[in-house]
Amino acid sequence: MDRELNQTMTDEELVVRFQGGDERAFDELLRRYEQKIRTLCWRYLSQPDDVEDGAQETFIKAYHGLKAFHPQARFSTWLYRIAVNHCLNKIRSQRRRRWLQPFSHLYRSDDHPADSMEGGDNDPLQDLERQERIQQVRLALAALPEDQRTAVILHRFEGLSYQEIADVMACSLSAVEARLHRAKLKLAGLLAAYVEV
Amino acid sequence: MKCNQVKKRLSAYLDGELTAAEAEKVSDHLNRCVGCRRAAEQLRRAYQRLDAGDALPADSFFLTRFRARLSDLGQSNARPYWQQWLQRAVIPATLAVGLFLGMQLGIHLQQNWSGAQSSGNTYIESQLLSDMQQNSLTAQYLALNGWTEGDDEE
Ligand SMILES: [Zn+2]
Numbered sequence: 001m002d003r004e005l006n007q008t009m010t011d012e013e014l015v016v017r018f019q020g021g022d023e024r025a026f027d028e029l030l031r032r033y034e035q036k037i038r039t040l041c042w043r044y045l046s047q048p049d050d051v052e053d054g055a056q057e058t059f060i061k062a063y064h065g066l067k068a069f070h071p072q073a074r075f076s077t078w079l080y081r082i083a084v085n086h087c088l089n090k091i092r093s094q095r096r097r098r099w100l101q102p103f104s105h106l107y108r109s110d111d112h113p114a115d116s117m118e119g120g121d122n123d124p125l126q127d128l129e130r131q132e133r134i135q136q137v138r139l140a141l142a143a144l145p146e147d148q149r150t151a152v153i154l155h156r157f158e159g160l161s162y163q164e165i166a167d168v169m170a171c172s173l174s175a176v177e178a179r180l181h182r183a184k185l186k187l188a189g190l191l192a193a194y195v196e197v
Numbered sequence: 198m199k200c201n202q203v204k205k206r207l208s209a210y211l212d213g214e215l216t217a218a219e220a221e222k223v224s225d226h227l228n229r230c231v232g233c234r235r236a237a238e239q240l241r242r243a244y245q246r247l248d249a250g251d252a253l254p255a256d257s258f259f260l261t262r263f264r265a266r267l268s269d270l271g272q273s274n275a276r277p278y279w280q281q282w283l284q285r286a287v288i289p290a291t292l293a294v295g296l297f298l299g300m301q302l303g304i305h306l307q308q309n310w311s312g313a314q315s316s317g318n319t320y321i322e323s324q325l326l327s328d329m330q331q332n333s334l335t336a337q338y339l340a341l342n343g344w345t346e347g348d349d350e351e
Contacts (some may be wrong), residue, residue, distance in 0.1 A: 024217065027260055030259070030260055031260060033254070034252070034255065034256060034259045034260070035252065035253060037253040038256065039252045039253045042253055051253075052262075055259070056262065056263060056266055059263050060263075060266065060267060060270065062265065063309075066246060070308070129259050134251055137246070137247055137251075139245070140247075141247075152247070155212070156247050157247075161214070162209070162212070162214045177206075177208065177209045177214070180208050180209075180212070181205065181207070181208040181209070182239050184208050184243055184244055187238050187243045187244065187246070187247065188240060188242070188243030190247045191243055191247075192243070
């Protein structure tokens with residue numbers, strides 16, 4: 001199949017092609033979403049290895065699950081749900097391990113240096129400020145309960161609508177509204193201490 | 198609309214997620230109410246502080262790594278069936294054998310213990326009796342003075 005033709009197809013058309021046995025249709029889906037999924041994992045997980053692993057696992061699961069996927073659901077929503085579930089499971093298992101080894105975190109830095117990010121050749125002071133800001137946002141997000149955190153990540157960072165978030169999180173529209181509202185109130189308190197606008 | 202009703206819907210209002218009619222009601226209220234206007238401004242600022250500009254760059258080698266991983270997994274799935282079965286069976290089988298042995302040991306101990314209790318008492322009693330007969334104070338006294346039956350030559 002022609003790459004150009006691929007690019008004009010919708011996600012759902014590519015899904016149908018993949019289900020029909022065209023492997024390259026999946027490659028195109030991966031090209032479309034790898035950055036979004038890797039960034040989504042990076043919002044949740046601090047270690048670069050975990051981010052890579054989370055994104056890879058998401059696409060592996062998608063690859064195997066796509067055969068049974070029904071095209072009436074949106075592919076992106078379905079993919080986000082796989083990624084979010086993977087990340088939340090990872091966080092939960094890390095928390096359990098940390099509970100079992102209460103001092104292990106003292107010997108290991110959880111900070112993601114974000115060194116693989118764009119704009120690394122800026123002025124070092126600006127870079128430091130940027131790192132700090134990223135870290136503050138990360139801490140504020142980590143302070144939110146799981147459901148509020150996911151709602152914020154999907155809305156603010158991934159640009160999903162309330163309805164799309166409801167589909168990813170398998171909850172009602174009003175639940176999304178309530179989660180986001182509570183999250184914003186909490187963030188207002190948390191971030192006010194860090195940054196003055 | 199009352200203030201507490203408006204405040205609950207401010208996030209959705211700011212995110213453009215209300216219907217036109219709902220949004221108009223909130224907007225009317227904000228025009229009249231300083232408190233709610235201030236609350237809306239706070240929410241808007243807090244959310245803006247979450248910088249949405251930060252994202253990981255696209256990685257053109259991600260696809261290559263994915264394909265490599267997929268074929269690695271393909272090989273591990275293609276392991277001989279008996280190996281997969283063995284791996285899945287080892288833990289339950291060990292547990293089952295352990296449980297069985299534990300039960301057998303328990304039954305064995307229980308039987309021995311109750312056997313010792315029922316027959317043991319009479320055994321101990323007879324042992325004590327024979328000891329007393331052989332080592333009674335009188336017998337020991339006689340033995341010490343050379344008056345035991347066999348040694349008496351006079
Ligand atoms: Zn008001």
